[in-house]
Amino acid sequence: MTDPGALVRRRTHTALRAELRRGIAPWTGLAVALTLLVPLWSKAPQWQGNWGDTQAQLRAATALLGGPLVAAAACWQGGREYRRRTAELLLSVPRGRLAQATTAAAPIALWAAAGYLLTLGVAFAATAPYTGAGGPSFSIAVTDLGWLLSIAFVGFVVGRLVRWRLIAPVLAAGLYVLLGAPSYMESEVRFLSPAEQYPLDGYVPVWWFAPVLLAWTGGIAVTALLAYAARRRGLAVVPLAVAVTAGAVIVHTGTGLFRDDPAVRHRVCSAAAPGTPQLCVRAPDAQLLPRMSEALSGVFSRLAEVPGAPARYVDTESGPKDGEAGLSLATRGWGITRDKLTDPRLFVSDTVLGLTWRDCSADAHWSEREGADRVMRTDDTVADWLAGEHSTWRPDKRYLTRLKAMPDTDRKAWLGRYLATRKSCTPAEVPAL
Incomplete structure (x- = not known):
C-alpha cells in the first residue's frame, strides 16, 4: 500500500x-x-x-x-x-x-x-x-x-x-x-x-x-x-x-x-638600510612598499644627513609616534588601484606636507600674528623643494631662490633647525630664509 x-x-x-x-x-x-x-x-x-x-x-x-x-x-x-x-x-x-x-x-x-x-x-x-x-x-x-x-x-x-x-x-x-x-x-x-x-x-x-x-x-x-x-x-x-x-x-x-x-592592524616595514628611512604600513598594503620607496627616493636624498630628519615613515592610520613621520597613503580608487600607485605625485606631495604642516588651529588668530606670513611662506618653500618634480605648491620664488642658493652644508644645517620647529606655532622660533 x-x-x-x-x-x-x-x-x-x-x-x-x-x-x-x-x-x-x-x-x-x-x-x-x-x-x-x-x-x-x-x-x-x-x-x-x-x-x-x-x-x-x-x-x-x-x-x-x-x-x-x-x-x-x-x-x-x-x-x-x-x-x-x-x-x-x-x-x-x-x-x-x-x-x-x-x-x-x-x-x-x-x-x-x-x-x-x-x-x-x-x-x-x-x-x-x-x-x-x-x-x-x-x-x-x-x-x-x-x-x-x-x-x-x-x-x-x-x-x-x-x-x-x-x-x-x-x-x-x-x-x-x-x-x-x-x-x-x-x-x-x-x-x-x-x-x-x-x-x-x-x-x-x-x-x-x-x-x-x-x-x-x-x-x-x-x-x-x-x-x-x-x-x-x-x-x-x-x-x-x-x-x-x-x-x-x-x-x-x-x-x-x-x-x-x-x-x-600590525605594521609591515621595508628593510632597514643605512641612510634610507624605513617605510611602515598596515599589512594589507605591504605590497606597495617598493613603489612607495621609489616614489619618495627624491625626498629621501634631499633629507640625507639632515639633522632630525625622520628615520621612519609610518602610514597615518597606524599612528606615527614621536620621531616618526606620517606617511599619507592614499585610499584605494584615489591614488591606489590594486597594488599600484596611480598618482605618485599626489602621494609624494601629501607625504611631504606631513613634514611641513604645522597645526596651529588652536590659535584662532595665528594667521594675523606677526611673522606668521613668513612662516607659511617658508613652509610652502620647504615642501616644494623636498617634493621636487612631484611638487604641487607654488612657493614664493624669492624664498625658493634663497634655499637653493645655499651651500649644501649650510642648507642641511638650516633644514635641521627648521625640522626641529615644525610643530611650533611661535614665528620667532622658525628659522628665516
Missing part, C-alpha cells in the same frame, strides 16, 4: 524541480548576479586589493539593490495564481498551505542565492591576487546570503496577500527607501538595517555576529510565512520572539559587533 505522506513528498519534490527550471526563478538568479556585478565592476579601483573594501561594496550592493530586486521577484511569484485566476485550485491540492507556499517561494530564494554566490566568487577571485594580510569574512557573506533568502519569503507573502498588480515594483521602491533611511540615524537602531555600512577594513565581526543577524532577518521571514500559511498561526510567535531578542542584542551591542583585526 502506498504511503500517502511519501506520495505527497514526491509530488512536492517534483513541483520544486519544475519551479526551479521554469518561470521567473532562473531569471531572478541571473538578474541578481548582473545587478551586483555591474556596480561592483564600475567601482573596482575602490575595492580590488582589499578584503574589507571588497565585502563592504558587495554588502552595500546586496542590501540596497539585490534585496529589493529579490523581494519584487518573490512578490510577483506570490501573486501568480491570482493573476492566472487559479487561486481556487490551490484548495484542491493535497499539500498543506505552508508546503505550497514554501515550494513556490523556494525557487526564487535559491536562484537569488546562486546569483549572490556567483558574484561573491567573482569578487573574491578579482581581489585575491592583489591583497596582503587578512582574508574575507565568512560571517559577512553568510549574513548577506541570509538577507536575500529572508527577503524572498517576505516578498512572496506580500504577493499572496496583496492582489494589486503593481505591488512588486512598489514593494521594491519602498524597501529601498526603508533600507537606506537608517544610515542617516545616529542611534544604534541603524545596525538593524541589512544595508548598514560596517567598518570592514581592519575590523572583523565578533564570533556570534552571523547567528544573531540570521536570527533577526530569518526570524522575520519565518514569522511572515507562518502567520500566512501555517495551520496554527500562533506558532509565528516563536520566530517573532527570536527575531525581537536578536534585534535587541544587535541594538544593545552597536559598534561592539566588530573588533580590531590583528592580522590587518
